[in-house]
Amino acid sequence: MKRVESWLAADGPQLRERLEQRAEPVLLKSLVAHWPAVQAGRAAAAGICDYLARFDRGVEVFATKTRAAARGVMGYNDELTDFAFVKARMTLAEFIANLRAYLPMQGAPAIAAQCAKVGEVIPGFLDENPLPALPGVVPNFWLGNALTVPVHHDHPHNLACVVAGRRRFTLFAPEQVGNLYIGPLEHTPSGAPISVVHPQAPDFERYPRYREALAAARVADMEPGDALYIPPLWFHQVEALEKVNLLVNYWWPVAGLAEDAQLPSPANALMQAIKVMNALPQPQRDAWAAMYGHYIVQREQEPGAHIPAPWHGALARRR
Numbered sequence: 001m002k003r004v005e006s007w008l009a010a011d012g013p014q015l016r017e018r019l020e021q022r023a024e025p026v027l028l029k030s031l032v033a034h035w036p037a038v039q040a041g042r043a044a045a046a047g048i049c050d051y052l053a054r055f056d057r058g059v060e061v062f063a064t065k066t067r068a069a070a071r072g073v074m075g076y077n078d079e080l081t082d083f084a085f086v087k088a089r090m091t092l093a094e095f096i097a098n099l100r101a102y103l104p105m106q107g108a109p110a111i112a113a114q115c116a117k118v119g120e121v122i123p124g125f126l127d128e129n130p131l132p133a134l135p136g137v138v139p140n141f142w143l144g145n146a147l148t149v150p151v152h153h154d155h156p157h158n159l160a161c162v163v164a165g166r167r168r169f170t171l172f173a174p175e176q177v178g179n180l181y182i183g184p185l186e187h188t189p190s191g192a193p194i195s196v197v198h199p200q201a202p203d204f205e206r207y208p209r210y211r212e213a214l215a216a217a218r219v220a221d222m223e224p225g226d227a228l229y230i231p232p233l234w235f236h237q238v239e240a241l242e243k244v245n246l247l248v249n250y251w252w253p254v255a256g257l258a259e260d261a262q263l264p265s266p267a268n269a270l271m272q273a274i275k276v277m278n279a280l281p282q283p284q285r286d287a288w289a290a291m292y293g294h295y296i297v298q299r300e301q302e303p304g305a306h307i308p309a310p311w312h313g314a315l316a317r318r319r
Helices: 013-020 036-043 047-053 092-102 174-179 210-215 266-277 282-297
Strands: 026-028 060-066 085-091 111-117 140-144 147-152 157-164 167-172 218-222 227-230 235-240 245-252
Touching: 013 157, 036 047, 036 157, 036 245, 047 092, 047 157, 060 092, 085 092, 092 111, 092 140, 157 167, 167 174, 167 227, 174 210, 174 235, 235 245, 266 282
Parallel strands: none
Antiparallel strands: 026 227, 060 085, 060 111, 111 140, 140 245, 147 235, 157 227, 157 245, 167 218, 167 235
C-alpha cells in the first residue's frame, strides 16, 4: 500500500483553503502537537482521561462494546444477520471508569464513546485546544481502547486529529466502491454504510475484488498530534492501536451545499435514484446511465454550454 502524502503545515486561515483544493488525503504531521490535551495523553496511559474529566458536565455519550467473536471490529457478524457489538448510553465518567477497568486486562472487549459532540459533553476543551484553521466548526471526539472501524465514507470534508494513542487509517478512493463490498445502505452501525469484509482477516474467496482495493489503498500511521485530511467520499478504515485512544475530528460541508438549503443532500439524491433505477429493466438502466453521465457527472462536456444563460434552468452552474 502507498503511504499518504505528508505535509508539515501550519494551523491558520490558509490551511482550510489548501485542504479543500485537494482531491486526495494528506497527513499533517504534528499539526496539533502543541495542544495541552496531546501533552496530557503522552504523560500517562490514562492521562487523557484525567484531562477530559476536568470538562465533564455529566452529559451522556453513546458507547459501543464489541462481542467476543468480533475480534475488536465494530461491524457485522460473519453471517451478516446482526451487528457484532452492542450500544448503550452512559455518562462520560461511567465510560471512562469502564475504560480504566479494562486497562490491565488482556483480551479486553473493544469499547468506544463515538461521535460525541465536544461542545456538549466536554465544553471548555476547545478553549484550551483551538484549531484556528476551522473557525466555527464544532468537532466530535472518539474515545476508547483498541478498536477497528471498518471501511466507510463521510460526505463532508473531514480533518481527524489524533490526541492520544496511535491510529492507522487505510484509505480508498471513491472509484474503489465496487471492490469494497459495502453493506446495506440503510441497516448500518451508525449511519454510514460500511464494508462487510473483516479488516483483520479478509475472506478473499468470498470477497475476491477486495484484493484490488487493497492494492490501490493508501495508509497513514498517526502519532499523537498528527492530523489527517480526508476528502469527501474517500473510504477509510480506522484502527485505534492503544489501550487508550482519543481522536477529535472536524466535519465541514462542501461549498455550494451549505449555501443552498433548498437542495437535498447528495446522499438523499443518490438513495432516491437507486430506488427509482432499481425498478427499471437493464436496458433502461443502461440508457439512463448515459443521461447521468452527461447531465450529472459532466466529465466530457458541459451540457448547457450551447444554451443561452437565461434558459439554463437546472443546468445553471452554482459554483
